[in-house]
Amino acid sequence: MTKKIRNIIALFLTLLLMIGNMGSITHSFAKMNNIKGINTEKFITTENNKTADSKPDKVTDLQARTRSSNCIKLEWSQVECASGYRIYRSTIKNGIYRRIDEVCGKTTCYIDRDLDCGTNYYYKVRAFRKMGDKICLGCPSDILDTTTCPDMVKNLESKCISNCSVELSWQTVYKSSGYELYRSTRENGNYKRIATFTDKGKTCYRDNDVKSGKKYYYKVRAFKELNGQICFGHCSDILAVCTRK
Numbered sequence: 001m002t003k004k005i006r007n008i009i010a011l012f013l014t015l016l017l018m019i020g021n022m023g024s025i026t027h028s029f030a031k032m033n034n035i036k037g038i039n040t041e042k043f044i045t046t047e048n049n050k051t052a053d054s055k056p057d058k059v060t061d062l063q064a065r066t067r068s069s070n071c072i073k074l075e076w077s078q079v080e081c082a083s084g085y086r087i088y089r090s091t092i093k094n095g096i097y098r099r100i101d102e103v104c105g106k107t108t109c110y111i112d113r114d115l116d117c118g119t120n121y122y123y124k125v126r127a128f129r130k131m132g133d134k135i136c137l138g139c140p141s142d143i144l145d146t147t148t149c150p151d152m153v154k155n156l157e158s159k160c161i162s163n164c165s166v167e168l169s170w171q172t173v174y175k176s177s178g179y180e181l182y183r184s185t186r187e188n189g190n191y192k193r194i195a196t197f198t199d200k201g202k203t204c205y206r207d208n209d210v211k212s213g214k215k216y217y218y219k220v221r222a223f224k225e226l227n228g229q230i231c232f233g234h235c236s237d238i239l240a241v242c243t244r245k
Helices: 002-053
Strands: 063-067 072-075 084-090 098-104 109-112 120-131 134-137 144-147 157-161 166-169 178-184 192-197 204-207 215-226 229-232 239-242
Touching (some): 084 109, 098 109, 144 215, 144 229, 157 239, 192 204
Antiparallel strands (some): 084 098, 178 192, 178 215
16 A cells, blocks of 8 residues: 555656656747847838838939920939839829830930920939849929920011111010010021010011111020020021111
8 A cells, every 4th residue: 555655656656757857848939939020020110211222312413404496404413222203294293194205224315296386394313223033113303394495486577677776566476475686687697685575476677776778687595484584495597687778
């Protein structure tokens, strides 16, 4: 009987020891899992930072370098590590901007062709970076307000000529803001501006600063104004006028 009691006590102590060891194993396993969880979280955070860092900087210094009646040349500062740039355009400043083209990262200029003369255009440019099969876009540049030049003035002619005055007229230029009139005493000489018209509806002028029996040469050009920027169209054909004696 005493031997049985001893065996039972030994078995009981063995079970207690096993239970204690299982607790230590469970604690160690939980600790290991917790460490793995922390490392995984750090890895995800690092990856998120990497994605954020891959976003290219905002395009700056966007400007219209040259303009004509049907095209505008854009230029901007290079963005480091950009794979390329996307160009957007609208005819309304706060309207919808349509992507018209894109250029590679080494190119920081773009010529927008086949535009309407004397028309306001608004541009944005944004850099992008290729990451495998994905594209990461930067913030758009500030909006550039610009305009094409008005068309060439046509049908410059003299209406009335006397010994002391010359009356001139020309055809209205669509979407112009005004006109400048020039005069010279030599066809290929220096032309002096003698009048500026900010009323785009005014297409005539009487020149009273002339002498009798003398030949004068005239030309006129239209201009377009937008936010203090002035864009000139081509001058008209030269008109030769001889005052009466």
